[in-house]
Amino acid sequence: MSKYSGLPLVALALAVSTRAVASDAATNRYIVHFDDPVAAKVAATEMTHAMAQRGSPAWHLRHLAAGGELFELTAVEAEAMAASKGVVAIEEDRMVTPAGGIIDSLxxxxxxxxxxxxxxxxxxxxxxxxxxxxxxxxxxxxxxxxxxxxxxxxxxxxxxxxxxxxxxxxxxxxxxxxxxxxxxxxxxxxxxxxxxxxxxxxxxxxxxxxxxxxxxxxxxxxxxxxxxxxxxxxxxxxxxxxxxxxxxxxxxxxxxxxxxxxxxxxxxxxxxxxxxxxxxxxxxxxxxxxxxxxxxxxxxxxxxxxxxxxxxxxxxxxxxxxxxxxxxxxxxxxxxxxxxxxxxxxxxxxxxxxxxxxxxxxxxxxxxxxxxxxxxxxxxxxxxxxxxxxxxxxxxxxxxxxxxxxxxxxxxxxxxxxxxxxxxxxxxxxxxxxxxxxxxxxxxxxx
Ligand SMILES: [Ca+2]
Ligand SMILES: [Ca+2]
Structure with a gap:
């Protein structure tokens, strides 16, 4: 039993598509922000261990220069992490396309x-x-x-x-x-x-x-x-x-x-x-x-x-x-x-x-x-x-x-x-x- 499983689920800026939720095994990249940046790396390591112990296909990728921890997570793990103590936000690591979109209507x-x-x-x-x-x-x-x-x-x-x-x-x-x-x-x-x-x-x-x-x-x-x-x-x-x-x-x-x-x-x-x-x-x-x-x-x-x-x-x-x-x-x-x-x-x-x-x-x-x-x-x-x-x-x-x-x-x-x-x-x-x-x-x- 995971230490996170009994906690209430509170979505904090969590962007999980319904398709991702539908498949338990599919992973996506998320950036997790903690309220205490100093303790964030320790927390990230602990979470990775916990996920590994329960056989989840999820892991911690790296620390971002601007702050935040990059994870590869299933939707279920992301939801659980969003509710974890010390986590203030989880954002999807979205694809950025060159030059932005063209909005000119013609x-x-x-x-x-x-x-x-x-x-x-x-x-x-x-x-x-x-x-x-x-x-x-x-x-x-x-x-x-x-x-x-x-x-x-x-x-x-x-x-x-x-x-x-x-x-x-x-x-x-x-x-x-x-x-x-x-x-x-x-x-x-x-x-x-x-x-x-x-x-x-x-x-x-x-x-x-x-x-x-x-x-x-x-x-x-x-x-x-x-x-x-x-x-x-x-x-x-x-x-x-x-x-x-x-x-x-x-x-x-x-x-x-x-x-x-x-x-x-x-x-x-x-x-x-x-x-x-x-x-x-x-x-x-x-x-x-x-x-x-x-x-x-x-x-x-x-x-x-x-x-x-x-x-x-x-x-x-x-x-x-x-x-x-x-x-x-x-x-x-x-x-x-x-x-x-x-x-x-x-x-x-x-x-x-x-x-x-x-x-x-x-x-x-x-x-x-x-x-x-x-x-x-x-x-x-x-x-x-x-x-x-x-x-x-x-x-x-x-x-x-x-x-x-x-x-x-x-x-x-x-x-x-x-x-x-x-x-x-x-x-x-x-x-x-x-x-x-x-x-x-x-x-x-x-x-
Ligand atoms: Ca124009
Ligand atoms: Ca003239």
Whole structure:
């Protein structure tokens, strides 16, 4: 007869599942706290002896540095111990999971982040880093206020020289807010009017939407920062403004604009038909020379990526789009000009098969922050830019060429057909960041 068996059972912070109680022999780990820490070890040893004498599959494992004795116990022994003299609490030694849970309510709709077959496997990368210390410049239509951007943005700039297209009454200025790119019939050579796209807000959310605020989404690099740079407005933007913005974001001098430190990566979800212009190539080469990686959308023209710029500019990581089933998206540019692929959405009328991110709800001007599904290589590229931010966070010294190599070497085989060419395959954030971390520890051989 045990010396504890006759005592009344009083549960003191005892977390015993009903399943554990049902099986007398099953053991679990418990941390036992005694009112007298000095006497605790002695008491623990005595209890172990007592349990051993009555043949219980339970034992004392060790003393915890913060106080408390770790036991392997059956539920019956745990209940008895809870009632023992000098025991003030018994707690289950619970499993702790990395990075906590994701509470953002729209997370499950972000298939592009976590789908086992066609997602980029972002949560695996987050075990190592969520992008702390890395900076991404998004050269786009600007940004609108959104709860997903609270604390996520660094000061940006408006590089749109055309004040009329910009709709803010000024040329260049330090406010990158998107004023809307809606069009009237006849604008931009189109017969019909179009609503504002809030394109830059969508792209920015994919990179850096905050984690842990509900309701909402999570960006690929939620602890990184975005520098919003406005280069497009009504009817698009000028090559000259984009080139200046690339120089500025990468730490170069642009007349009349206060310079900034080079960002880690520039995202260009934009394209112009034709060969890579000297203007674009010079800007991109300078940026890379200052250590800034450049990621560009392959384009949505269903043609060869090598025929649109800046996807075809040397040194650029160009990104094709995959549909929900893992095959090449029907609209995506493709072929030799593609470096890697990322989910871009099916664009088949089913919104849920597209890419969910942040936008404004206004048809013309800004109204309120919302979330919408968009599809395109514009949505695929910022997933790669976000991954580059994770890579730079894991290894701030990784060079622009090694970034491309790691993205290519760690891409997964395409989950679906792409006979026209989708580059090295589907980016794999987990594998890529793991490889960068490994190479950071072990010096990489250089030729
Ligand atoms: Ca302006
Ligand atoms: Ca969020």
């Amino acid at each position: 997370w499950r709709r972000q298939w592009y982040m976590h789908d086992p077959k066609v997602g980029i496997d972002a949560p695996v990368a987050w075990v190592d880093t969520r992008g702390e210390g890395a900076v991404v410049a998004v050269l786009d239509t600007g940004v609108t206020p959104h709860p997903e951007f609270d604390g996520q943005l660094l000061p940006g700039y408006d590089f749109v020289t055309d004040a009329q297209a910009a709709r803010d009454g000024t040329g260049r200025d330090d406010d990158p807010t998107d004023e809307g790119d809606w069009t009237e019939p006849g604008d931009c050579g189109a017969r019909q009017s179009t609503p504002s796209s809030w394109h830059g807000t969508h792209v920015t959310g994919i990179v850096v939407a905050r984690a842990g605020n509900r309701p909402g989404i999570v960006g690929v690099a939620p602890e990184a920062k975005v520098v919003p740079v406005r280069v497009m407005a009504r009817c698009g933007g000028r090559l000259s403004d984009v080139a200046d913005a690339i120089v500025w974001a990468s730490g170069g001098e642009v007349a009349g604009v206060p310079s900034r430190a080079p960002v880690d990566v520039i995202n260009l979800s934009l394209r112009v038909p034709g060969a890579c212009s000297m203007t674009m190539q010079r800007a991109i080469s300078q940026a890379r020379g200052r250590g800034t990686a450049v990621v560009a959308a392959a384009g949505n023209d269903s043609i060869k990526a090598s025929t649109v710029s800046p996807a075809n500019c040397p040194g650029v990581v160009s990104v094709a789009a995959l549909a929900r089933d893992g095959s090449m998206a029907w609209y995506s540019n493709h072929g030799d000009g593609v470096t890697v692929s990322a989910p871009g959405g099916s664009l088949g009328g089913m919104g849920v098969d597209d890419i969910l991110s942040s936008v404004d709800g206004g048809e013309r001007g800004r109204q309120r922050p919302v979330f919408k599904y968009y599809a395109g290589t514009s949505m695929a590229a910022p997933q790669v830019a976000g991954l580059v931010a994770l890579m730079r966070s894991a290894d701030p010294l990784i060079g622009v060429d090694d970034i491309t190599t790691q993205l290519v070497d760690n891409a997964r085989p395409l989950p679906g057909p792409c006979p026209k060419g989708c580059g090295a395959g589907l980016i794999d954030a987990g594998a890529t960041v793991n490889a960068v971390v490994e190479d950071r520890v072990l010096p990489r051989p250089r030729s």
